[in-house]
Amino acid sequence: MRLVLILPFLLALAGCDSQIERFETNEVYALTLARSRSVEVDAIRADVADTLDMLFGSPDEPRWPESILDQPNRPLVDSQRLSRAAGPVSSEKDGTHRGSFREHCVICHALAGSGAGPASSFQDPYPRDFRHGVFKWKSTERSAKPTRDDLHRVIDQGIPGTAMPAFARLSAEDLEAIVDYLIYLAVRGEVERRLMAAAIDQLGYAETLPSDELRLSGDRSNEGGEVVREVVNKVVESWRNAREGTVAAPGWEELRGPAYSVSVGRGQEIFHGPIANCVGCHGKNGRGGVATLDYDDWTKEYSTRVGLTPSDRDAMRPLREAGALTPRPLNPRKLHDAVLRGGSDAESLYRRITQGIAGTPMPAVTLVEKEDGRGLTQDQVWDLVRYVQSLAKLDQGESH
Ligand code: HEC
Ligand code: HEC
Structure with missing residues (x-):
């Protein structure tokens, strides 16, 4: 009931019907890294954001980073389906519906898939942060990505006992497009995290910028570009291999x-x-x-794992201000x-x-x-x- 009353307000906040030029940076992860590695992250933040814009485009015009994929022809997501699910909500003359992700998902999962959308703080469990690339309800091994069918099922049937609704009334085309868009956000978000860490661990970003040779970039002309290529391919490959991670469940017998x-x-x-x-x-x-008294990995990462107590409001303040949800015991x-x-x-x-x-x-x-x-x-x-x-x-x- 409460959600219904505030829905129009939240939708406006979520920016469903407006143009959006840029994805938000993963500020919470940047702060977590700054804390755990004791480094300045301003330069990393800026270079990672530019690299991601170039490779993945924007919320209104998503792009798939084909130019740096080792096997560009092995399909994972389809550009047309991506642009169908992306952008502000609209309908075309031929009846094609656009913008389903903003229409149905951003209110909880947020534009970049952080899981910290305007309606998220009321929920327990919180909506998934797709940018970790980690999913719970899947048919594959613990460390493997979910298959398309797994994502399909979660969206179509929802997750009972949580706020995640069933979207059984989406058209088949919209559902497929949303699955592509979800994989796109998860890949983009995981690449962002891995690039931030690689900038420190492999390229020597710290208080000062590294030399041009070591700067992150979207082309492969320098060592920084080579690191970007490796990271993107690794993440894309893990999604391509999801099916191979399927767990067989042999030997079930119906007993009476x-x-x-x-x-x-x-x-x-x-x-x-x-x-x-x-x-x-x-x-x-x-x-x-x-x-x-334990938490899930999504919220543990920026609290107990970097030495912060979730109930210590003062210590958690900078993270909360950067968009972190207060960890709730799981x-x-x-x-x-x-x-x-x-x-x-x-x-x-x-x-x-x-x-x-x-x-x-x-x-x-x-x-x-x-x-x-x-x-x-x-x-x-x-x-x-x-x-x-x-x-x-x-x-x-x-x-x-
Ligand atoms: C009202 C809030 C809400 C909306 C709207 C919503 N979700 Fe969710 N979603 C959740 C919550 C809460 C969870 C976490 C459930 C859990 O941890 O078991 C979740 C989890 C998920 C997961 C993770 C499943 C897994 O195996 O870990 C996916 C994928 C997902 N949502 C996709 C979507 C998509 C796509 C849309 C839009 C079509 C959407 N959600 C709309 C609240 C929402
Ligand atoms: C270390 C603590 C721990 C142990 C040991 C443990 N579980 Fe769990 N289990 C959890 C937590 C936490 C959840 C909730 C996860 C969530 O929904 O995010 C859970 C959820 C579940 C669920 C719900 C899954 C669903 O689809 O909703 C089942 C079933 C389950 N556990 C069975 C078992 C069985 C059987 C064992 C023994 C083999 C076991 N658990 C051992 C912590 C544990």
Whole structure:
């Protein structure tokens, strides 16, 4: 209700209907680096911004950095779809709708994908900062990028139990265009972060600018340009390889009657046992209530990891002024009667358990061939999956 009342105001703030020339710099990361590496970041900020403008264009006119890609012909995003999702909201004579990202997403995820849009501070969890290139609800390994299908599903179905809405009514063309635009923002944002770090670690940016030879640039004529080329290709490559990171979930069996109950019983034991130790975070029978005082990686980066206490308002002030959201404790979920955010089907749960949840403290269990006291076998993971499903009171056969 509250959101509805303030929506017009927030949309105006988000600049949905205006021209925007430049993406905002990742000021929070620049400050984090300044603090952790004890260097001045003014020169880095300026050179990284110029390099990014040249390679990736602007919010109104996004560009894909084809000129410096090693394999420009291996498609990842399509320029036409990018420009369709970008820019202010408009419709063309032929009915083509433009600007869906600004129309539907900036209010929470912000123009550059920082996750700190005008409506973000009311939310828990906060909207994702796409610029880390880290995603939670995916079918791939913990460290791998999500596939297009994963992004598709999150946008189409939303993330239940969070503010992330389902956009099931988007046209197929708009949805595809938004997926491209999302990958574009994630690549651009991760390149920005990596270039800021590389400027210090590889090119010697500090109080003074490095020599021309070492300055960051969008062409490959100097060493700085060579570093840019490497960083961009590395990030683009990780997205191209997302599919290869898919986690197979073999051996699922639909059980009924006594066989089912026995499996759930074994799962319960594993849940409370020393190897998986799910109980250590999720509490007895997944009822929660364990105080772990921890945060997610997105907010930890600019607080506890650089020696700041999230509740210390004075110490956090410069970061907040730069756009950082105040870190909120991330509690292990109550699994009893729970809404599962990443899918309640057996495959999704298998992946959650064997990979953990990227960007959060939820760890992966080690898969082993035979019971050895250190990890779980595939069958034991399926026992655990059945137990978790039984806690969440889910229909066994459910999948999507
Ligand atoms: C009302 C706020 C809101 C709006 C509008 C919104 N999101 Fe989100 N989004 C969220 C929140 C909150 C999360 C984090 C959920 C979590 O951590 O489980 C999120 C997470 C995501 C994720 C990360 C999924 C993952 O696996 O980590 C993607 C991708 C995403 N949103 C895309 C979009 C796109 C695209 C749009 C516009 C079509 C959009 N969102 C609009 C709030 C919003
Ligand atoms: C170190 C603490 C920790 C341990 C140990 C842990 N978890 Fe979690 N778990 C979390 C946190 C934190 C979240 C919430 C992540 C989020 O939504 O961002 C979570 C979320 C979950 C979810 C919800 C996923 C969804 O789709 O919504 C499931 C299911 C889950 N854990 C199962 C398990 C199981 C099974 C084990 C044991 C193998 C386990 N967890 C061990 C911390 C932990």
